[in-house]
Structures are given as C-alpha cells and as structure tokens.
Amino acid sequence: MEPVAVWWATLADVRPAHEALLDSVERGRRERYLRDADRDRFTLGAAITRIAVGTALGISPEHVRIDRACDDCGKPHGRPVIDGGPHVSVSHSGDRVGVAISAHGPVGLDVEEAGRANESIAGHLLAPAEKADAAAAGMSPDALLAYWTRKEAALKATGDGLRVGLTRLSMSAPADPPRLVGWEGRPDLPGRMAMRRLEPGPGYGACLAMIDHPAAVDVTEAPAYFLRGPAGRP
Template sequence: MELLDEVERARRERYVRPADRDRFTVGVAVTRLAAGALLGVAPERVPLDRTCAGCGAPHGRPVIDGGPHLSVSHSGERVVVALTGGPVGVDVEEDAGRLTEGVAGQLLGPDEAADLRDLGPAARRRGLLEYWTRKEAVLKATGDGLRVPLTDLRMSAPDEPPRLLAWEDRPGLAGRLTLRTLTPGPGYAACLALIDQPDARIREESAGPLLT
C-alpha cells in the first residue's frame, strides 16, 4: 500500500471485491518497482499518469511520462506487467469458464469460428482463451481497447504462433506487429503485442524478487 499514491489508493478502494483490490495493488507495486529500476528512481517517484483521454478523470490506462511504454493485465491469481521501448499491449486470462458461446459470438470471425468448430470442449475453451488474449493484446498496443469489435481482427489459429492476419481498417498493421505467447502457468493464457519493435528481446521474469 505504501507504493500507491493518493489517486491509486482511491481507485483501489472503489473495487468491491478484495481479490480485485489485491490484484490492482500488486499491479501498481510491480509497475513502480520495475519501472523505477529501469529509470533509476525510487518506485514512488515513477511518473505514472492515469488521466483518461476521453474525460480527464484519473481512471485511464496507466502511462509513464517520458517512457517506458507500459501495459498491465490481471486475471485470477496472475498479474502481468510489460515495459518496453515502444507501443505494447499485454493480456492474461484465467480459464475460469467465462468464455461462453455468447462471448464466442462477440470474439470470433467466421474463419476463426471454423478453426474451433470440430474441437472438443477443453480444446475449444483453450482456443477461445488464445483468441481472446491475442486480440486484447493487439487492441491494447494500438490504444483502441474494446472500442473496436473483436470480430474485426482475424488472428492465426490457436495451434499456430500468434499473428494478426487481417484487420480491414488497419491494412498495414500486421507487418508492424510482433506477438509472443507468454507462459503464465497452468489454467491461464497470455499474449504480448509490440508495434514497430521487430528486434525486441522479450524476457519473462517473476515479480517475486521485486516484491520481496
């Protein structure tokens, strides 16, 4: 809690469920500790800005003034923080049975639905998770978020390396994206998306040493 500023403490208290408050707190702490180490400043001095671009309220996507670029995601017992030199999006999702057929209709395009049609229940659920995390990571990297229908993006099949195959409104984006499947552990799926960073060295590290 001591690493959270006044704005972050107020946002933390707005979460109803203790688990949500805990995930938010861990995300802020890891962000400040990791970014502070990169910038050579104390964690509490990392210039995090949460101003919403739409309304100006302090509930927007976190941005570090002057860089590095930042993306944060949390689900279940996992919190993922990505710091890079360019636009980045990261998403992690727990396999908790929330991706129903109704959600699949909002997530998959016709070709993607065909990729999963003949799979058994477990493989289909895993495929939905892969599609979800890949699309969310891309939309976070572009800054669009869920303002763009997920069905607008056509991704590679879940059993293939992650790639954006097509996005009608962004015809040149696919060649600028680097996607990487992350390893958050059993019961989870996660994906990282980078824009204009083809030679980036992607390194996954546990936050445990930072937090201790």
C-alpha cells in the same frame, strides 16, 4: 538490445508496503473496489509498474509518475502511461497479475483464466473466417483462450481497448504462433505488430503484442521476485 520484460505475480505476493507506493489518485481508485481481491490485483499492478520502471529509470518507485487519464473522458481509469517512456501494459485475471515493460514501443499484455473461455464468448470474439473454422472443426476452450488473449493484447497495444470490437481483428490459428492477420480499417497494423505467446502458469493463457519493435528484440518472463522484500523493493 534491451529486452521487453514481462513480470508475473500472484495475489499471495501482495504486502502492506505495496499500498504505500501508490499515489493519491491510485489510492482513490483502489478504495473504490469492493472486493479485497480486486484491490490486491490493482495494488500489485501499480506496485510492479512503479518498482520496475523506477529501477529502469534509476529513481525510487514513489517518484515514478504514471498518467492514467482515460483518452475519452479524462478520468483516471485509463491505461498507465509513463511520460517519456518506457511503455507499459498491465493485465490481471484470477490469481495472476502481469506487467509488461518496453523501451522500444507500445506493448499490450493480456492474461486470462482458462475457465473463463467458453462458447458463450465466441459470438463477441471471433471474426467471420474464425467462426467458419470453428463451425467446421469445432472450437476448444484452449483455442478460444488463444484467440481471446491475442485480440485483447493487440487492442491494448494500440490503446483502442473496448472502443474496437474483437470481431474486427483476425488472428492466426490457435495452434500456430500468434500473429495479427487482419484488422478491419487498419491494413498497416499486421505488418507493424509482433506477438508472443507467454507462460503465466497452469490454468492461464497470455499473449504479448508489440508495435514497431525491432525484429530481434527478446522477451523475458520472470516472477516479480522484488515484491517479496520487506519494503517492496528490489
């Protein structure tokens, strides 16, 4: 069974050749970012997607067609979609960029820099039962990071994104393996969604959510080594 692949990169991996892989829509979006680091994060996410999907489909990265149309407005700032598959999800935070690719069903990847998880986000993040646990036992930054990455990954897998508040989702306790416990208005999702804790490197937390995947599917993580080639190819 083909595994779900998660590729990790850092901003040091970006090369001039990666920008050449972007199509005209992606180049336009890249140029709208004001900071070099933001442009590099977007470039890496697009390059990893194109190279990895192209390898899986047996075509060159330049010929991978990615639809980024927003579900709400149609503008090209939505999640990446490959017509006919595979399913992909892109996430970045700080120095890390990750891309998840699955042939089995929708996936959602989220990575967050640990320093961003603090008590100021708790009110927008925790469901009522999770807030009660936090009030009773305290909530460490690591616990908040676990809740945050799990919920963002779940919302990316369904495609809901910012349209659904994080407080509508309930997750397993941070010390336990990640699991969707409840989703307000969507009682079917806990039984359909599997989650995995990922290892993006020191100072970061990450989670992967998978919908309607085979129970025995493996998840592999690896550095996007192919990005360091002179032409940005495997």
